[in-house]
Amino acid sequence: MMTDNRYLLKSSPHFSDKDSVPKIMYTVVLSLMPAVLASLYFFRFQALFLYLFSLAACLATEAIFLKVRKKSMHSLWDGSAIITALLLAMTLPPSLSLELVAIGAVASIALGKHVFGGLGNNIFNPALVGRAFLQIAFPVAMTTWAPPVKIPVDLATYATPLAKLKFEDAVAQGSLASLKDLFWGNVGGCIGETSVVALLVGAAFLLYKRTIDWRIPAGILGTLALFTGIFWQAGPDKNASPLFHILAGGLIIGAFFMATDMVTSPISPLGSWIFAIGTGLLIGLIRLFGGFPEGVMFSILFMNSFVPLLNQYARPRILGERSKK
Amino acid sequence: MKKKTFPRGIYPTEYKTLTSDKAIETITPPEKVFIPLHQHFGSPAEALVKKGDEIYMGQKIGEAKSLFSASVHSSVSGKVLAVDGYHHPLGKPILAVTVANDGEDRLFPEIQGHEDPFSLGPNEIRDKVKDAGIVGLGGAAFPAAVKLTPPKDKPIDTIIINGCECEPVLTADYRLMLEYPEEIIKGAELVRIATGAAKVIIGVEDNKKDAFALFQAKSNGFPIETSILKTKYPQGAEKNLISALLKREVPRGGLPFDVGVVVQNVGTAKAIWDAVAQGIPLFARILTVSGSGITKPKNLMARIGTPFQHAIDSCGGMVEGTNILVMGGPMMGLTQWTADVPIIKGTSGILAWKEPKLAIEFNCIRCGRCVEHCPMGLVPTQLMKSVKHEQLESAESWGVLDCVECGCCQYSCPAKIPLVHWIRLGKNQVISLKRKKSS
Numbered sequence: 001m002m003t004d005n006r007y008l009l010k011s012s013p014h015f016s017d018k019d020s021v022p023k024i025m026y027t028v029v030l031s032l033m034p035a036v037l038a039s040l041y042f043f044r045f046q047a048l049f050l051y052l053f054s055l056a057a058c059l060a061t062e063a064i065f066l067k068v069r070k071k072s073m074h075s076l077w078d079g080s081a082i083i084t085a086l087l088l089a090m091t092l093p094p095s096l097s098l099e100l101v102a103i104g105a106v107a108s109i110a111l112g113k114h115v116f117g118g119l120g121n122n123i124f125n126p127a128l129v130g131r132a133f134l135q136i137a138f139p140v141a142m143t144t145w146a147p148p149v150k151i152p153v154d155l156a157t158y159a160t161p162l163a164k165l166k167f168e169d170a171v172a173q174g175s176l177a178s179l180k181d182l183f184w185g186n187v188g189g190c191i192g193e194t195s196v197v198a199l200l201v202g203a204a205f206l207l208y209k210r211t212i213d214w215r216i217p218a219g220i221l222g223t224l225a226l227f228t229g230i231f232w233q234a235g236p237d238k239n240a241s242p243l244f245h246i247l248a249g250g251l252i253i254g255a256f257f258m259a260t261d262m263v264t265s266p267i268s269p270l271g272s273w274i275f276a277i278g279t280g281l282l283i284g285l286i287r288l289f290g291g292f293p294e295g296v297m298f299s300i301l302f303m304n305s306f307v308p309l310l311n312q313y314a315r316p317r318i319l320g321e322r323s324k325k
Numbered sequence: 326m327k328k329k330t331f332p333r334g335i336y337p338t339e340y341k342t343l344t345s346d347k348a349i350e351t352i353t354p355p356e357k358v359f360i361p362l363h364q365h366f367g368s369p370a371e372a373l374v375k376k377g378d379e380i381y382m383g384q385k386i387g388e389a390k391s392l393f394s395a396s397v398h399s400s401v402s403g404k405v406l407a408v409d410g411y412h413h414p415l416g417k418p419i420l421a422v423t424v425a426n427d428g429e430d431r432l433f434p435e436i437q438g439h440e441d442p443f444s445l446g447p448n449e450i451r452d453k454v455k456d457a458g459i460v461g462l463g464g465a466a467f468p469a470a471v472k473l474t475p476p477k478d479k480p481i482d483t484i485i486i487n488g489c490e491c492e493p494v495l496t497a498d499y500r501l502m503l504e505y506p507e508e509i510i511k512g513a514e515l516v517r518i519a520t521g522a523a524k525v526i527i528g529v530e531d532n533k534k535d536a537f538a539l540f541q542a543k544s545n546g547f548p549i550e551t552s553i554l555k556t557k558y559p560q561g562a563e564k565n566l567i568s569a570l571l572k573r574e575v576p577r578g579g580l581p582f583d584v585g586v587v588v589q590n591v592g593t594a595k596a597i598w599d600a601v602a603q604g605i606p607l608f609a610r611i612l613t614v615s616g617s618g619i620t621k622p623k624n625l626m627a628r629i630g631t632p633f634q635h636a637i638d639s640c641g642g643m644v645e646g647t648n649i650l651v652m653g654g655p656m657m658g659l660t661q662w663t664a665d666v667p668i669i670k671g672t673s674g675i676l677a678w679k680e681p682k683l684a685i686e687f688n689c690i691r692c693g694r695c696v697e698h699c700p701m702g703l704v705p706t707q708l709m710k711s712v713k714h715e716q717l718e719s720a721e722s723w724g725v726l727d728c729v730e731c732g733c734c735q736y737s738c739p740a741k742i743p744l745v746h747w748i749r750l751g752k753n754q755v756i757s758l759k760r761k762k763s764s
Contacts, residue, residue, distance in 0.1 A: 118688065
């Protein structure tokens with residue numbers, strides 16, 4: 001009565017969640033769409049070309065590296081290179097020349113991702129590596145700001161709200177950008193950073209889908225608000241309010257979309273809190289006391305470098321660790 | 326009432342409605358049964374019969390020769406055809422007694438019950454449980470008599486009767502609780518007497534409220550509390566259940582004894598009652614035969630040694646195209662290459678379905694979901710990396726031996742990494758390294 005059927009052998013568990021790496025990545029891509037659309041509205045064709053060049057250069061670099069490293073091409077379309085391309089373009093000034101965009105994109109994928117071994121192995125957020133490369137190699141081009149198309153002013157003299165705060169003593173002069181303009185995005189700055197409302201729509205989606213760890217934006221925003229709040233209380237005629245600091249510059253895109261990058265943020269909840277508080281504190285320090293008007297990029301990159309250490313030491317508690325036999 | 330639970334864990338789809346309303350159906354035993362002499366945690370039993378012997382149903386055919394072992398009994402009456410290696414659900418041939426069933430079910434004449442089991446002392450109960458070859462029926466098949474023998478320096482105050490059945494798909498324990506609540510309660514009382522504990526807690530998940538209500542109604546007169554737990558996997562895992570019900574943590578590498586607790590599954594409690602009150606050894610069990618690969622999913626009462634194929638045939642056979650066969654639940658069950666393997670004491674379920682194409686595996690993206698869901702507080706992705714790079718000391722320091730292989734990490738892994746597989750490999754390697762060092 002021996003049966004002839006032979007069945008598959010595999011190890012347990014036999015059920016698995018439907019989520020996958022590409023699904024997570026495309027969820028993030030989707031969540032960036034409101035901000036991408038807002039930047040197209042505010043900066044029109046300048047923004048469109050930035051996106052197209054960044055996407056093309058990132059995907060091409062990814063494809064070349066996968067080919068050279070003899071990796072499967074399905075990684076090209078896992079969505080991670082698209083996220084890098086979008087985030088890089090979003091953090092560039094609208095008037096940046098297109099060959100610089102391509103250089104930044106190559107730096108992102110090559111130096112930010114593949115020198116470490118590709119997706120999952122990189123230490124730093126790839127988009128921020130590309131942006132840091134451009135910032136250091138082409139400082140003038142990276143700090144020349146065009147206003148949104150709706151504001152008729154001279155291109156050469158236009159400054160971001162944070163630069164005005166830092167270099168023009170904007171609080172005392174009364175020339176600080178209004179919270180309302182910051183919220184809707186009607187200010188100068190990197191193309192995808194300016195519209196807070198559009199970014200928050202995407203962030204809410206990611207939090208609802210539980211794609212990102214809520215602790216990271218909560219820790220960054222909370223720490224920055226507390227830090228800048230103390231100085232605002234001490235000297236409201238010199239310093240901007242915590243709300244201004246949260247709405248201005250790259251804080252929202254950084255806290256919700258960059259610091260939360262799974263690969264480059266800590267694994268354990270405790271690690272996430274330490275990472276987030278450290279990032280928030282550094283942003284506050286750079287903005288208030290550093291030489292740059294903005295500090296989101298360097299703060300996240302700096303804290304990224306602590307993640308392997310945090311993963312090693314901020315371990316969760318094993319069940320039964322405290323009890324005695 | 327507030328539902329108790331443990332931290333972390335997962336909520337997989339249950340699929341329990343396939344069989345939850347199907348009453349237990351007793352199937353006629355096949356013409357031949359194949360009874361392995363090793364069906365439990367510990368060392369195998371030694372054969373007491375040889376080819377050609379005429380034996381009774383319930384007659385002992387394998388003797389436990391050490392503490393960590395369990396005796397084995399014939400599940401039919403008839404003639405011994407062979408004592409030889411045979412297919413086993415653990416994947417390798419194991420010594421088994423093949424019996425030609427004469428169809429008469431002649432019960433072993435020396436079997437006798439006891440009129441007032443509650444008057445027995447701890448030692449008498451323990452001996453009867455050991456003699457009946459009872460093992461944990463939740464799936465791990467740990468010899469029950471060992472659990473009834475706590476070390477002298479570790480007093481037991483609480484017995485937990487595990488009615489969680491947290492594995493998806495399985496409903497055998499649920500049906501057992503609905504159909505035999507009194508036997509479970511009385512068996513629990515025997516466990517309490519044997520260990521000298523003060524009270525019993527029966528824990529049931531809130532997807533089985535009717536079973537919970539039955540226990541509440543029937544436990545009058547016994548020192549029994551009934552507790553409702555959140556439906557969450559792995560609610561029924563021993564250490565997590567203890568932490569949920571009593572807020573006590575079993576120390577790392579320790580046993581429930583260390584925190585004054587003994588945990589028994591509901592099926593084990595009933596088997597203990599049957600053994601002590603009626604003298605019936607463990608030679609049949611209740612199991613769920615289900616999944617999309619089974620034509621008519623059912624809950625069965627089957628004799629130990631019945632081939633899977635016979636049980637599947639009693640459920641209308643296998644659906645065309647089915648390519649995976651599992652013993653146990655979908656989270657921790659063992660895949661089988663053939664349906665010729667026999668039902669053993671630990672067979673809580675037989676599941677079959679058509680397995681989709683293997684998902685593409687990605688690099689770990691350090692999303693942390695395995696950490697977020699691990700009920701033991703481990704970092705599965707780190708364990709996987711340590712084992713993969715053959716860093717066994719690192720794996721041990723990250724707690725590889727604390728893993729209970731529940732599968733929550735792999736279930737929630739978006740990169741589809743076979744985490745449990747790596748961890749299991751690491752556990753084996755660390756244990757054999759330790760053995761080498763100590764010898």
